[in-house]
Amino acid sequence: MGGSGRAWRLVAAACVIAHLQSGTSAAQTQGDPNPGAITLTGSMDASNAYLFRGIPQDDTGLILWPAADLGVALRSGAGTVRSITVNVGMWNSLHTGITGSDGPSGKLWYESDFWTSVGVGFAGGVNVAAMYTAYTSPNGAFPSVKELSFKASAPVRGTNPYALVAFELEGQADGGAVEGRYLELGAAPGFSLAGMAVAVPVKVGLSLDGYYEGLRGDERFGFFSIGGSLTVPLSSERSRFGRWNAHGGVDYVRLGDSNALRLGDNTKVIISAGIGLSY
Amino acid sequence: MFSIRGVRRATTAVAAATLMVGLSGTRAWAQDATDPNPGALTITGNIDFLNQYMFRGIRQNSTGIAIWPSFDLGIAAFSGEGGLKSVGINFGTWNSLHTGDTGQDGPSGKLWYESDFYASLGLGFGGGTSFTTTYTAYTSPSNMFSTVKEIMFKLGVDDSGPLGKAAVKPYVIFAFEFDTDVATGQADGGSGAGKYLELGISPGYAASKAAIAFPIKVGLSAGDYYEHPLTGDDEKFGYFSIAGIVTVPLGGTTKYGGWNVHFGAEYQKLGETTKFFNGDESNQFIGSVGFGFSY
Numbered sequence: 110m111g112g113s114g115r116a117w118r119l120v121a122a123a124c125v126i127a128h129l130q131s132g133t134s135a136a137q138t139q140g141d142p143n144p145g146a147i148t149l150t151g152s153m154d155a156s157n158a159y160l161f162r163g164i165p166q167d168d169t170g171l172i173l174w175p176a177a178d179l180g181v182a183l184r185s186g187a188g189t190v191r192s193i194t195v196n197v198g199m200w201n202s203l204h205t206g207i208t209g210s211d212g213p214s215g216k217l218w219y220e221s222d223f224w225t226s227v228g229v230g231f232a233g234g235v236n237v238a239a240m241y242t243a244y245t246s247p248n249g250a251f252p253s254v255k256e257l258s259f260k261a262s263a264p265v266r267g268t269n270p271y272a273l274v275a276f277e278l279e280g281q282a283d284g285g286a287v288e289g290r291y292l293e294l295g296a297a298p299g300f301s302l303a304g305m306a307v308a309v310p311v312k313v314g315l316s317l318d319g320y321y322e323g324l325r326g327d328e329r330f331g332f333f334s335i336g337g338s339l340t341v342p343l344s345s346e347r348s349r350f351g352r353w354n355a356h357g358g359v360d361y362v363r364l365g366d367s368n369a370l371r372l373g374d375n376t377k378v379i380i381s382a383g384i385g386l387s388y
Numbered sequence: 389m390f391s392i393r394g395v396r397r398a399t400t401a402v403a404a405a406t407l408m409v410g411l412s413g414t415r416a417w418a419q420d421a422t423d424p425n426p427g428a429l430t431i432t433g434n435i436d437f438l439n440q441y442m443f444r445g446i447r448q449n450s451t452g453i454a455i456w457p458s459f460d461l462g463i464a465a466f467s468g469e470g471g472l473k474s475v476g477i478n479f480g481t482w483n484s485l486h487t488g489d490t491g492q493d494g495p496s497g498k499l500w501y502e503s504d505f506y507a508s509l510g511l512g513f514g515g516g517t518s519f520t521t522t523y524t525a526y527t528s529p530s531n532m533f534s535t536v537k538e539i540m541f542k543l544g545v546d547d548s549g550p551l552g553k554a555a556v557k558p559y560v561i562f563a564f565e566f567d568t569d570v571a572t573g574q575a576d577g578g579s580g581a582g583k584y585l586e587l588g589i590s591p592g593y594a595a596s597k598a599a600i601a602f603p604i605k606v607g608l609s610a611g612d613y614y615e616h617p618l619t620g621d622d623e624k625f626g627y628f629s630i631a632g633i634v635t636v637p638l639g640g641t642t643k644y645g646g647w648n649v650h651f652g653a654e655y656q657k658l659g660e661t662t663k664f665f666n667g668d669e670s671n672q673f674i675g676s677v678g679f680g681f682s683y
């Protein structure tokens with residue numbers, strides 16, 4: 110299957126754009142097309158390969174990732190707890206290769222994920238969020254996986270480090286014997302360059318228990334990745350059609366043994382590009 | 389039961405959303421300084437619960453309930469004062485989750501019976517006339533039917549300007565299926581791609597605390613839309629429907645948008661083919677309740 114960092118990634122993308130275009134402060138100003146409490150984020154990306162937390166899904170055709178997220182700001186203000194946000198969203202993966210329209214199912218729609226999350230923002234930019242995700246496969250390529258995850262992040266000297274822990278409640282990403290527990294540590298140093306946002310995301314995915322089951326049992330190391338991404342605004346922050354952007358990136362992924370066995374190689378370069386909307 | 393079919397929401401959810409817009413005065417209110425969303429994008433969502441899911445008269449479940457979560461993004465691309473008053477683009481997803489024989493309790497064991505994606509282009513003209521073209525892909529994540537692809541044209545007139553409360557809001561829909569094969573990509577699972585014609589009206593009345601509407605429609609085959617599985621004959625008459633929908637706003641419009649609860653009751657009289665799909669019963673009653681929001 111595939112699955113998830115995307116929910117978090119979509120939210121992170123929205124944050125990058127908001128930062129780039131001062132969306133947060135603009136939200137308080139006159140002329141903001143959407144001063145209410147509901148935010149819509151959407152994106153459509155194309156990629157040459159899809160690895161879910163290092164677990165290979167497909168690299169034989171074109172892969173499309175349409176996604177949308179609806180955020181509801183329940184609280185925002187001063188004090189220790191600065192914000193409380195509820196998000197609901199979906200992420201999809203459409204494959205033209207062997208797990209999609211060219212495969213046994215003949216169907217493009219490989220994956221559809223639904224998530225709902227609650228996030229709390231504290232003073233100093235510290236954020237804690239809990240997310241429930243259901244990873245499903247409309248073309249029947251994998252059985253559904255249900256997961257609960259928690260993420261903590263903070264803006265430390267522009268590096269934006271985070272830690273994510275996920276627990277499989279039902280179904281398994283690795284198709285192994287037991288539901289897994291997953292740990293991801295990462296950072297996404299970023300800066301602005303000539304009106305564009307540049308980020309260098311780095312992360313490592315580890316099994317806490319049963320997440321990367323292979324021939325020799327559960328393996329601790331799942332993957333390491335480092336990438337570069339560029340986001341270019343396509344509209345002004347006050348556009349009544351929301352803030353649009355074009356983005357692209359390259360990730361180099363080094364895989365652990367069980368994932369390398371699935372892929373047939375221990376490294377992979379993933380290229381992706383797309384457009385995004387934040388409103 | 390029915391081995392096939394493409395599906396689609398009955399009118400109730402759409403009508404309820406439409407009613408809500410009228411009820412809360414969203415269009416006019418969108419110009420107000422306190423509008424939480426004065427931009428060009430509108431978000432609409434619904435979740436409805438029904439005892440029965442009939443797609444244009446074709447039964448989709450026999451037991452359990454159907455749950456319809458849906459989401460729509462509307463873009464007001466243009467508004468002006470000339471002959472062309474408005475251009476709107478919509479994208480959306482509509483889903484049907486079944487607990488009964490075509491869902492969780494059925495052979496697939498899966499709840500997610502149907503997921504539709506659609507994109508539409510709507511043109512608004514003077515006199516309340518509108519013309520909308522919609523592409524819809526009806527898919528079944530639980531593999532209960534093959535994907536149906538359809539282009540639909542809708543011509544409608546909002547006559548509430550000249551007629552006020554006596555408005556009936558007539559419309560006509562013409563839809564055709566494409567990319568089909570025998571028993572594949574067709575709502576009736578027939579041999580030929582279907583062409584569908586629907587004529588309807590939607591009189592109603594909106595007060596400050598609630599709105600009520602009485603949509604009436606008839607669904608006809610304009611060619612191979614209601615092919616009888618046994619005789620192979622294309623039946624012209626698909627179904628007749630009359631419904632009552634009450635929509636009650638949940639408070640006013642706030643920074644979270646406008647929310648409502650709606651209730652519906654619908655009676656359908658079925659033609660020969662749709663009667664066959666309905667277990668040889670020519671009458672069908674549908675009850676629904678749901679929540680909606682518009683932002």
